Amino acid sequence: MIQGLTSYQINFIRAICSGVYSDFGNKAVLEEYNWGSKSNISRIKESLLDKELIETHADGVYLEDPVFKMWFKLEYMK
Numbered sequence: 001m002i003q004g005l006t007s008y009q010i011n012f013i014r015a016i017c018s019g020v021y022s023d024f025g026n027k028a029v030l031e032e033y034n035w036g037s038k039s040n041i042s043r044i045k046e047s048l049l050d051k052e053l054i055e056t057h058a059d060g061v062y063l064e065d066p067v068f069k070m071w072f073k074l075e076y077m078k
Contacts, residue, residue, distance in 0.1 A: 001053065001068060008035055010076065012044045013053065013063065017073050021060030 002010065011033040012024075020029055024045075025038045035041055045061065048054045055064045063069045 002072075005051075006044075008040060008044050009048055011035060012041075012048060013072060014076060016054065016061060016063055017069055017077060021062060024061075 002013075005013075012035070015024070015029065015033045020033075023029065024035070024041045030038065035044065045054070045056075049056070052064060053068070054061050056062075063072075
């Protein structure tokens with residue numbers, strides 16, 4: 001599922017797994033997850049939506065597959 005993802009996209013998924021579901025443009029969040037500029041956020045989000053890895057709700061952005069979230073946490077957030 002993550003093959004071919006950019007480092008920005010992986011960092012976006014890492015943020016979601018860490019509990020960041022909204023306010024991705026916050027300066028502290030931008031710096032912690034290294035997305036470059038605020039304009040990158042919409043491109044990252046759009047590409048992950050197209051790959052059906054994330055979904056948007058009124059209260060934020062979430063991973064579509066809870067099993068993927070558990071796997072990602074085990075493999076990428078050690």
